[in-house]
Amino acid sequence: MTAYDDLMAFERQTQALGQVAGRLGWDQETVMPRGAGPQRAEETEALEHVLHERRTDPRVGDWLDDIDTTALDAIGQANLRQIRRRYIRTKRVPIKLAGEIARVTSSAQGIWADARANNDFTMFRPILETVVALKQAEAQALADGGDPYDALLDDYEPGATSAQLEAMFDALRPRLVSLRDRIMGAAHQPAPLVGTFSENAQMKLTREIAKAFGYDMAHGRIDKAVHPFSSGSGLDVRITTRTNAADPFGSIYSTVHEVGHACYEQNIDREHLLTPLGAGVSMGVHESQSRIFENQLGRSRAFTGWLFARMGETFGPLSTPDAEAFYGAVNRVTPGFIRTESDEVQYNLHVLLRFDLERDMIAGRLAVADLEEAWNTRFEKDFGVAVDQPSHGCLQDVHWSVGLFGYFPTYSLGNVYAGCLMKALRAEVPEVDDHLAAGEPGKVTRWLAENLQRHGGLYEPREVITRACGGEAPSEVPLLEYLEEKFGGIYRL
Amino acid sequence: MTAYDDLMAFERQTQALGQVAGRLGWDQETVMPRGAGPQRAEETEALEHVLHERRTDPRVGDWLDDIDTTALDAIGQANLRQIRRRYIRTKRVPIKLAGEIARVTSSAQGIWADARANNDFTMFRPILETVVALKQAEAQALADGGDPYDALLDDYEPGATSAQLEAMFDALRPRLVSLRDRIMGAAHQPAPLVGTFSENAQMKLTREIAKAFGYDMAHGRIDKAVHPFSSGSGLDVRITTRTNAADPFGSIYSTVHEVGHACYEQNIDREHLLTPLGAGVSMGVHESQSRIFENQLGRSRAFTGWLFARMGETFGPLSTPDAEAFYGAVNRVTPGFIRTESDEVQYNLHVLLRFDLERDMIAGRLAVADLEEAWNTRFEKDFGVAVDQPSHGCLQDVHWSVGLFGYFPTYSLGNVYAGCLMKALRAEVPEVDDHLAAGEPGKVTRWLAENLQRHGGLYEPREVITRACGGEAPSEVPLLEYLEEKFGGIYRL
Numbered sequence: 002m003t004a005y006d007d008l009m010a011f012e013r014q015t016q017a018l019g020q021v022a023g024r025l026g027w028d029q030e031t032v033m034p035r036g037a038g039p040q041r042a043e044e045t046e047a048l049e050h051v052l053h054e055r056r057t058d059p060r061v062g063d064w065l066d067d068i069d070t071t072a073l074d075a076i077g078q079a080n081l082r083q084i085r086r087r088y089i090r091t092k093r094v095p096i097k098l099a100g101e102i103a104r105v106t107s108s109a110q111g112i113w114a115d116a117r118a119n120n121d122f123t124m125f126r127p128i129l130e131t132v133v134a135l136k137q138a139e140a141q142a143l144a145d146g147g148d149p150y151d152a153l154l155d156d157y158e159p160g161a162t163s164a165q166l167e168a169m170f171d172a173l174r175p176r177l178v179s180l181r182d183r184i185m186g187a188a189h190q191p192a193p194l195v196g197t198f199s200e201n202a203q204m205k206l207t208r209e210i211a212k213a214f215g216y217d218m219a220h221g222r223i224d225k226a227v228h229p230f231s232s233g234s235g236l237d238v239r240i241t242t243r244t245n246a247a248d249p250f251g252s253i254y255s256t257v258h259e260v261g262h263a264c265y266e267q268n269i270d271r272e273h274l275l276t277p278l279g280a281g282v283s284m285g286v287h288e289s290q291s292r293i294f295e296n297q298l299g300r301s302r303a304f305t306g307w308l309f310a311r312m313g314e315t316f317g318p319l320s321t322p323d324a325e326a327f328y329g330a331v332n333r334v335t336p337g338f339i340r341t342e343s344d345e346v347q348y349n350l351h352v353l354l355r356f357d358l359e360r361d362m363i364a365g366r367l368a369v370a371d372l373e374e375a376w377n378t379r380f381e382k383d384f385g386v387a388v389d390q391p392s393h394g395c396l397q398d399v400h401w402s403v404g405l406f407g408y409f410p411t412y413s414l415g416n417v418y419a420g421c422l423m424k425a426l427r428a429e430v431p432e433v434d435d436h437l438a439a440g441e442p443g444k445v446t447r448w449l450a451e452n453l454q455r456h457g458g459l460y461e462p463r464e465v466i467t468r469a470c471g472g473e474a475p476s477e478v479p480l481l482e483y484l485e486e487k488f489g490g491i492y493r494l
Numbered sequence: 495m496t497a498y499d500d501l502m503a504f505e506r507q508t509q510a511l512g513q514v515a516g517r518l519g520w521d522q523e524t525v526m527p528r529g530a531g532p533q534r535a536e537e538t539e540a541l542e543h544v545l546h547e548r549r550t551d552p553r554v555g556d557w558l559d560d561i562d563t564t565a566l567d568a569i570g571q572a573n574l575r576q577i578r579r580r581y582i583r584t585k586r587v588p589i590k591l592a593g594e595i596a597r598v599t600s601s602a603q604g605i606w607a608d609a610r611a612n613n614d615f616t617m618f619r620p621i622l623e624t625v626v627a628l629k630q631a632e633a634q635a636l637a638d639g640g641d642p643y644d645a646l647l648d649d650y651e652p653g654a655t656s657a658q659l660e661a662m663f664d665a666l667r668p669r670l671v672s673l674r675d676r677i678m679g680a681a682h683q684p685a686p687l688v689g690t691f692s693e694n695a696q697m698k699l700t701r702e703i704a705k706a707f708g709y710d711m712a713h714g715r716i717d718k719a720v721h722p723f724s725s726g727s728g729l730d731v732r733i734t735t736r737t738n739a740a741d742p743f744g745s746i747y748s749t750v751h752e753v754g755h756a757c758y759e760q761n762i763d764r765e766h767l768l769t770p771l772g773a774g775v776s777m778g779v780h781e782s783q784s785r786i787f788e789n790q791l792g793r794s795r796a797f798t799g800w801l802f803a804r805m806g807e808t809f810g811p812l813s814t815p816d817a818e819a820f821y822g823a824v825n826r827v828t829p830g831f832i833r834t835e836s837d838e839v840q841y842n843l844h845v846l847l848r849f850d851l852e853r854d855m856i857a858g859r860l861a862v863a864d865l866e867e868a869w870n871t872r873f874e875k876d877f878g879v880a881v882d883q884p885s886h887g888c889l890q891d892v893h894w895s896v897g898l899f900g901y902f903p904t905y906s907l908g909n910v911y912a913g914c915l916m917k918a919l920r921a922e923v924p925e926v927d928d929h930l931a932a933g934e935p936g937k938v939t940r941w942l943a944e945n946l947q948r949h950g951g952l953y954e955p956r957e958v959i960t961r962a963c964g965g966e967a968p969s970e971v972p973l974l975e976y977l978e979e980k981f982g983g984i985y986r987l
Binding site for chain 2: 013014015017018020021024025028032033034035036037038039040041043044046047048050051217218219220221222235236237239274275
């Protein structure tokens with residue numbers, strides 16, 4: 002056994018324990034008895050403690066020092082790069098702080114859910130203050146003198162900086178605002194889909210669509226939860242969804258979104274199973290998969306043509322008279338409060354709001370006590386309507402309750418990547434629309450599996466996107482061109 | 495912080511991780527995707543490895559040496575006794591062997607389920623041979639020169655020996671055989687309940703009954719699984735059941751049985767949560783709770799009177815014309831293959847068969863290759879009928895696949911304890927039958943919660959039974975007298 006073998010054997014167990022922690026999170030969101038919270042918080046903290054101890058085990062440092070990197074192949078180099086990055090980062094966070102964050106966020110999530118159900122931000126405020134204070138401390142420790150927010154961002158998008166992202170978002174914003182204004186002022190406005198849609202039938206259709214997009218039910222499952230999510234890597238990748246009798250698109254498109262995440266995890270080459278390369282390489286790349294599944298493919302004219310017919314079979318005649326009207330209903334742009342229900346045009350504006358507010362909170366420029374007001378003020382400015390209730394405002398997302406600061410901007414980065422990938426996909430798979438129109442999106446997503454997903458953590462985020470795009474570096478232009486063409490058509494601009 | 499405080503803080507995390515391991519087992523049996531097995535095996539092994547490392551951590555030995563036991567109260571003494579026993583036992587098993595057992599039994603369980611579904615013992619044989627060899631090695635290591643089988647037994651029933659149990663079983667057997675012979679030869683034979691019973695309605699009724707017996711759904715849940723079981727301690731105690739459209743008693747009584755286990759775990763004083771005292775003290779005492787719930791209470795004339803009416807409301811008119819006939823149907827004694835479906839009279843004969851065969855396997859007197867034949871020969875001798883298929887024979891129980899050798903005899907010990915407890919309960923709660931007849935078994939089980947369950951691991955197994963029974967030492971006589979009176983009445987002997 003070489004030092005590399007020893008390190009990888011140790012790492013494999015750490016990865017397995019990380020999967021257990023993920024399973025515990027899934028359990029908490031889907032099946033945990035409602036009175037089990039306090040005990041679960043201790044269970045989660047204990048497991049986090051073990052993971053932290055392993056990630057900062059002095060033997061890892063010794064192995065990293067002892068390994069002759071020149072003797073390693075590309076896979077070995079990539080594994081080592083991932084382990085070293087995590088080791089350095091984890092060592093910077095005191096074990097007591099890491100345990101405290103795990104414990105507090107575990108109970109904060111339940112409190113957030115109650116606060117949202119009661120539409121009362123003051124219920125959530127005290128624990129969010131604690132979470133923010135803990136994340137500020139973590140950011141300081143991680144930054145090691147650098148920018149605290151960037152240190153958090155690096156957890157989700159290695160190598161990215163907020164300055165970079167701001168530049169990209171500055172290029173996105175004016176053209177999105179302009180597009181949105183033209184859409185809002187357009188004479189032609191597509192009608193929404195209206196009606197009541199059996200929630201059981203929605204779940205059944207949702208499962209069918211998930212499988213059609215390539216989700217492997219032998220290595221996954223679909224359950225209901227408050228917030229849709231994907232969880233796990235390799236042979237056990239589970240997704241959740243939620244249903245609403247008045248809005249079947251909510252369950253269908255949140256499922257297709259999570260299927261994008263889940264397929265990425267399921268399609269990674271088996272040789273990377275339970276190694277640092279056995280999971281998606283970054284949140285931005287992850288989001289590129291969920292968004293291209295959901296939007297560029299799932300909300301395309303071709304796929305919605307198939308979906309129009311299939312939903313007619315499932316639910317009876319629809320309020321939209323034909324596939325073209327249905328396509329308009331799927332892609333309606335209207336003022337709305339909820340990020341996850343937002344259209345492709347305004348979605349990134351939701352993200353930018355959160356990106357700015359969370360940077361202010363971490364920097365100490367915005368107190369949690371002032372968050373609700375800051376959110377509401379900013380929202381009215383960006384979206385032209387006042388937030389009517391906290392569950393439509395700053396209580397709508399789970400992220401901050403579980404300590405995910407620095408995560409939101411990766412959503413918009415993912416959209417940009419999805420734009421790049423779709424351009425490449427259309428060039429390389431000319432029959433895209435034929436497959437989608439036939440209800441066979443799996444024949445399209447196969448290209449993503451083979452050109453991007455299978456690599457897992459083998460290449461760095463920008464590199465794996467660039468490779469899949471035939472060497473073209475990521476840019477926001479393809480996304481903007483796609484949106485302008487698509488919505489120009491729908492709204493007859 | 496004293497050495498005791500340090501030890502208990504460390505132990506609390508170990509207990510929490512043990513709960514996580516239990517949750518992982520529950521997940522595997524209920525919701526895990528079917529293709530996740532190989533990854534799950536590694537996850538389970540990794541967690542088992544962590545638990546083993548913690549249980550043998552040299553600091554535990556140092557703390558145990560350093561603690562001034564005279565300064566501890568009764569709870570402290572009991573905690574220390576439990577930790578010391580486990581420490582000594584765990585140290586004896588090499589970590590590699592413990593990990594191997596976890597890994598092999600994790601996949602053996604899936605293989606067993608497939609073999610049972612295919613009715614083919616040869617599918618199960620190779621992995622069972624591996625399991626037995628590993629358990630023999632573990633028994634040798636644990637016994638430290640003593641009897642290997644007793645060393646395994648001690649895991650489930652601290653302080654018990656197979657010689658002790660044999661003596662007890664020798665006193666049980668002749669009177670049970672005699673009772674069974676008289677029953678089989680009786681002129682009056684109760685008719686079975688026949689019909690088809692909606693499995694959804696069974697699940698609904700089963701939930702209602704579980705709650706009536708005292709099961710707290712805020713700290714538990716009921717799911718379907720191949721094998722009914724109870725899992726977890728404290729604030730998260732889950733049970734599983736299975737349904738059969740032709741036999742509603744299967745789901746009702748397996749649920750009441752598991753509810754007995756689960757209530758024991760749920761009712762332990764909260765001050766013991768996540769300490770060594772926060773779980774049932776032994777399998778025998780555990781089984782006394784499941785069996786008294788299931789049989790002495792659940793199959794009583796009084797409760798079945800209520801159940802007869804309730805099942806009539808649920809399923810329409812029953813094939814049994816009145817409550818008396820229904821009581822007979824619930825308690826029918828007929829030749830049968832399956833332990834878990836067996837009546838109270840023959841149940842212990844099923845257990846004795848397994849007790850003898852597993853002692854022979856661990857001692858090396860019986861090869862796994864000869865198990866099916868040995869089972870079938872012994873079964874025909876004890877029960878008078880030939881096993882018709884392996885799923886009715888040596889493939890019926892999950893236990894051996896997961897390495898549970900030494901567990902079976904605790905079932906009969908539990909029956910003996912249940913007999914003692916029922917005698918005490920009748921003396922102290924004279925209105926037992928009124929509560930049961932009113933469909934309020936929770937008012938009866940409360941006595942068990944207060945006099946036994948709440949103590950968790952505070953007292954040793956025999957001691958907690960003796961205390962609950964007002965100082966009377968455990969004996970098989972109350973069980974025998976109860977059975978002879980009950981079945982003498984039903985069969986008009």
